[in-house]
Amino acid sequence: MSTIMLEAEDRTDLGKGASRRLRRLENKVPAVLYGGDKKPKSIHLLHNKVLKAFELESIFSSVFELSVDGKVERVILKDVQRHPYKPVILHIDFQRVSAKDVLVRMVPLHFINEDKAPGVIEGGVVNHTMVQVEIRCQAQHLPEYIEVDIGGLAIDDVLHLTNIKLPKGVEFAIDPTEGGHDHPVVSIHVNKASLIEEALAAEEAAAAALAAAEADGEAPAEEVASEDSAEANESEEDKDSV
Numbered sequence: 001m002s003t004i005m006l007e008a009e010d011r012t013d014l015g016k017g018a019s020r021r022l023r024r025l026e027n028k029v030p031a032v033l034y035g036g037d038k039k040p041k042s043i044h045l046l047h048n049k050v051l052k053a054f055e056l057e058s059i060f061s062s063v064f065e066l067s068v069d070g071k072v073e074r075v076i077l078k079d080v081q082r083h084p085y086k087p088v089i090l091h092i093d094f095q096r097v098s099a100k101d102v103l104v105r106m107v108p109l110h111f112i113n114e115d116k117a118p119g120v121i122e123g124g125v126v127n128h129t130m131v132q133v134e135i136r137c138q139a140q141h142l143p144e145y146i147e148v149d150i151g152g153l154a155i156d157d158v159l160h161l162t163n164i165k166l167p168k169g170v171e172f173a174i175d176p177t178e179g180g181h182d183h184p185v186v187s188i189h190v191n192k193a194s195l196i197e198e199a200l201a202a203e204e205a206a207a208a209a210l211a212a213a214e215a216d217g218e219a220p221a222e223e224v225a226s227e228d229s230a231e232a233n234e235s236e237e238d239k240d241s242v
Helices: 016-025 047-053 192-215 221-241
Strands: 005-010 028-034 041-046 064-068 071-082 089-096 102-112 125-128 132-138 146-149 158-160 184-189
Touching: 005 047, 016 028, 028 047, 041 047, 047 089, 102 125
Parallel strands: 005 064, 028 089, 102 146
Antiparallel strands: 005 041, 028 041, 064 071, 071 089, 102 132, 125 184, 158 184
């Protein structure tokens, strides 16, 4: 479980008008807490503290604690409503969970040992096809993230879902071994931009060498061969005329 703790208070003034007043006048976020064997509860939180907590990646994928008037609940974020273009949180749904509740959640992937991968050392580029996966597990086993070790990947190697080692008690929401769901997660490929740059550099070097040879009065090898061929043709024509 995450170490995040959010503090909230009961909200008795309900309705759209009350929610707007909370946001505009008191800088608070209206929210609702539901789930378990308890009734839904309308609450509000300080907007600045919510924004600060939302800077943490783990809050979106883990179980954390919500203190409502001093009483602590174990919850997950179920839904967040944001302003279309302002950094403003409009409303939050929290769901109560117990340790044995089975959850289906999107969890971020953390890629490790990229700098040690043979493909990277050889100049390859890492391509992250997926950055999160959907998993199923009990709340007590819900990880904040899943590590993916790519330290052994060479150029043109591809790591698929079935290659990922999941934590204890965690499984993919959809079995990747069935129905063609073994999607690629990360791969290493040749850096095409570097190849283009090398080709351009080679062309520039050849052009520079040609220009230097012309400046020194030396005819390029192709021109010399052409002149020799012309002289040979003229000699053959002279013989035929004789």
